[in-house]
Amino acid sequence: MFSHAMKYAKKLVKWLLFSSLYYSGGFNLIRYVSDRLEKKAVILCYHRVVDGKADYYSAPGTQLESRNFRSQLKLWSKKYKIIPLSELVAILKDGYGFNSSYMVLTFDDGFKDGFTHVFPVLKEFAVSGTFFVSANFIGKNSLFWQNQPRYYLSLTTRDRLKWKGIDFPIVSKNDKLRAECILKEKLGLMGPEKREADLYRIRQSLGINNDALSDKEIMLNHNDIYQMQSSPFVEVGSHSMSHSILSNCPPDQIEFEVKEERKIWDSTASIPVVFFAYPFGIYSESAMASLQSNGYEAAVTLREGFVRKSDDLYQLNRISVFRDDTTLSVMIRKLLRLYLRHIFSNIKSFLIWKFKK
Ligand SMILES: [Zn+2]
Structure with a gap:
């Protein structure tokens, strides 16, 4: 209950901060200055x-x-x-x-x-x-290799994943997230053929039919x-x-x-x-x-x-x-940050040039 309230409070503070930066014209002004530089x-x-x-x-x-x-x-x-x-x-x-x-x-x-x-x-x-x-x-x-573990883990009724000497529980949401991360990390290091063979073994370990996706247009x-x-x-x-x-x-x-x-x-x-x-x-x-x-x-x-x-x-x-x-978070947390960084790097370059003279 308390953690829920904290989460909403954080969201509200963030929203207020982002809205005030946007609606006060702060975003437009900073972007204008940054664009004047380049x-x-x-x-x-x-x-x-x-x-x-x-x-x-x-x-x-x-x-x-x-x-x-x-x-x-x-x-x-x-x-x-x-x-x-x-x-x-x-x-x-x-x-x-x-x-x-x-x-x-x-x-x-x-x-x-x-x-x-x-x-x-x-x-x-x-x-x-x-x-x-x-x-x-x-x-x-068919799904990209990195998306397959998540999909198979959502379908399986098994409670453990056994693969390549690994044996871990896949009961809770956190278990499955952990399993997905480990599988993706190991699969990412393989070449496509080896990866396909291992994905087949993972499916077998999870009791998933090879045709699991065949009737859906994804x-x-x-x-x-x-x-x-x-x-x-x-x-x-x-x-x-x-x-x-x-x-x-x-x-x-x-x-x-x-x-x-x-x-x-x-x-x-x-x-x-x-x-x-x-x-x-x-x-x-x-x-x-x-x-x-x-x-x-x-x-x-x-x-x-x-x-x-x-x-x-x-x-x-x-x-x-x-x-x-959200729209505001892209504008403020991502774009505005980059505009500000651009302005500061110009100021830094100017100061370095000035002091070198
Ligand atoms: Zn991609």
């Missing part, structure tokens, strides 16, 4: 948009509620000029810098709700977004992608073949992840696919080199920050938006 662009990274409670097909944090998404778009379209990623990349290639406050919306992973819940809202607000889809998963109703299919790409509101980018952590992959695996996906897009997409989102935002020199040699023009990370005119096209920053993020 105009920058914002790329937001969303994953999924859902109705109501989070499902078990991906981490809850990746599932933003649709009413929250709509309220964010309402504000973003007033405060920023929302442009497609291709337009931002063209501006960066020109090298003249930004003449407006640009924002780009991106959506990772290619879940079906991109078509059912995101696309209609983009059309309603007449703004565009870029969907990063793993071509290997289109229309396949990911985007070719028709969804075709319809979205045919509109002026959607661009599609790559997200690797197996959603592996590229920095853990040897060079030949990276080449496979990039080149094989390139082949699928070249034979299926109605419009060339030239942008890439690193799975988990994690990348390496080899990954960047492979993208360049396979004809990709730019890539986005999950390193939090603005995009500036001198940025490397293969290391573009993004700002992640999660389920718990």
Whole structure:
């Protein structure tokens, strides 16, 4: 009871603080000062948009509620000029810098709700977004490896997980969360083939049927992608073949992840696919080199920050938006913090220059 009251009190204090910063004009003023020093662009990274409670097909944090998404778009379209990623990349290639406050919306992973819940809202607000889809998963109703443990743990009736010498309880919510973290950590270090074999063993240990997902449409299919790409509101980018952590992959695996996906897009997409989102935002020199040699023009990370005119096209920053993020919390806790950091770093550089003279 007391902890509940504390939680609500904290939420209220946060809301009051964020609201006062926003409604007093503090946000606009700080952004104005920061933009006077240098105009920058914002790329937001969303994953999924859902109705109501989070499902078990991906981490809850990746599932933003649709009413929250709509309220964010309402504000973003007033405060920023929302442009497609291709337009931002063209501006960066020109090298003249930004003449407006640009924002780009991106959506990772290619879940079906991109078509059912995101696309209609983009059309309603007449703004565009870029969907990063793993071509290997289109229309396949199978989950990325990192989402499978959570889904299996939600289905199982067993009370222990036995796998690779590990034997731990999976009864309470906390047990299952712990099991999910351990499984994801270990699976992330494996190559795709070994990982598939281990996921099979995990399913067996949990008594889960291999066809557990077969009758549900979870990911985007070719028709969804075709319809979205045919509109002026959607661009599609790559997200690797197996959603592996590229920095853990040897060079030949990276080449496979990039080149094989390139082949699928070249034979299926109605419009060339030239942008890439690193799975988990994690990348390496080899990954960047492979993208360049396979004809990709730019890539986005999950390193939090603005995009500036001198940025490397293969290391573009993004700002992640999660389920718990309200419109005000994105503005104050994420964007405002970055504007302030930008102002302070300019002041610091100025003072260093002044004292050196
Ligand atoms: Zn992803």
